[in-house]
Amino acid sequence: MFNIDSDIKKSSTIDKKFYTKNEIYQQVINKIFAFSWQLTTDRATINKTNIIPFRFLEKSINEPMILVKDDGIKCLSNVCTHRAHLLEEKSCNKNKLKCRYHGRTFKLNGQLNHAPGFNNASNFPTKDDNLIQYHAQNWHQFIFISMNPKINISNALDDISNRLPHYKFSDLIFDKHNSNSYYIKANWALYCENYLEGFHVPFVHKGLTKDINYDSYETIIIDNSVIQIAEASIGEKTIKDTNNIYAYYYWIFPNLMINIYEWGVSINIVEPLSINRTKINFLSYPFKGRTQPVNTSSSLDNVEMEDQNVVLNVQKGIESNAYKGGRYSPDHEKGLHYFHLLINKYLNDIST
Ligand code: FES
Numbered sequence: 001m002f003n004i005d006s007d008i009k010k011s012s013t014i015d016k017k018f019y020t021k022n023e024i025y026q027q028v029i030n031k032i033f034a035f036s037w038q039l040t041t042d043r044a045t046i047n048k049t050n051i052i053p054f055r056f057l058e059k060s061i062n063e064p065m066i067l068v069k070d071d072g073i074k075c076l077s078n079v080c081t082h083r084a085h086l087l088e089e090k091s092c093n094k095n096k097l098k099c100r101y102h103g104r105t106f107k108l109n110g111q112l113n114h115a116p117g118f119n120n121a122s123n124f125p126t127k128d129d130n131l132i133q134y135h136a137q138n139w140h141q142f143i144f145i146s147m148n149p150k151i152n153i154s155n156a157l158d159d160i161s162n163r164l165p166h167y168k169f170s171d172l173i174f175d176k177h178n179s180n181s182y183y184i185k186a187n188w189a190l191y192c193e194n195y196l197e198g199f200h201v202p203f204v205h206k207g208l209t210k211d212i213n214y215d216s217y218e219t220i221i222i223d224n225s226v227i228q229i230a231e232a233s234i235g236e237k238t239i240k241d242t243n244n245i246y247a248y249y250y251w252i253f254p255n256l257m258i259n260i261y262e263w264g265v266s267i268n269i270v271e272p273l274s275i276n277r278t279k280i281n282f283l284s285y286p287f288k289g290r291t292q293p294v295n296t297s298s299s300l301d302n303v304e305m306e307d308q309n310v311v312l313n314v315q316k317g318i319e320s321n322a323y324k325g326g327r328y329s330p331d332h333e334k335g336l337h338y339f340h341l342l343i344n345k346y347l348n349d350i351s352t
């Protein structure tokens, strides 16, 4: 669909119609997001209530699902197999799912349990009367859901575990106070692109630049993921049991960012709302007894605002007739180039 040379030295950036044409935005939803894994909740939340209804990518795919904890964690369709009434509206604790329209009940594995009024139906029930089951996987306490997991994220998650064997992910606790949802008027991919290069750091993030040793900044590409590693400046805090690392920044295709620091982890989930509107779920998971630093020149709240500011600015430029496209810096933008190659690969996939 797009002409992106696999050689970054020769390639131009993705065609700007990627950000401006609605037909392409729809294809991105249908051919990329529909096959993605989405970080949906964590174990602590499902331990409180074993039934959690939610919409998978509410503003684009909008599939009603229920996360269920039974003997394991499962994800089921929230749509009754009789006449499509939604089963659950609120998180709750239950050992059966009951449709309040005509009283049909389902077991927590999705199997039809009881269907009033169907004694005389022939060839009933069949497996089509059970609830559809979607894919669920967990990594440490985080729960990921997919409708159709064509985009493999295991290599990226394994890479985190392998690179940080001593990091106590299980001790991280969600901090609502420092978590936030941001709504920005920009295409979702522009937010990812800004994240995927450290090139802008000395220009945009003066505070952060002092904390890290920019000369050591490294970008590594693995399957469906880009890792950026920043070493700390002298005197700055580093992640325990690492070689002077200030932060690992993991981006996982298409829209997940896991940022690992000495105080804990922050997560950004970049959710497309429309072609030019995006929601960023910013989740803070500090270690017990710690909090995410705030209100300093290098703290995440400030860095986030600095990033959003440039992303909003780029959205305006991308809509201009004057801009036709650019080139990649071979030294600093290989993560961005890889992102565009992945977009192209999935959009070109004729099997979807
Ligand atoms: S729609 Fe659920 S029982 Fe009829």
Ligand SMILES: [Fe+2]
Pocket (backbone or CB within 6 Å): 194, 195, 200, 201, 204, 205, 303, 307
């Ligand atoms: Fe940034």
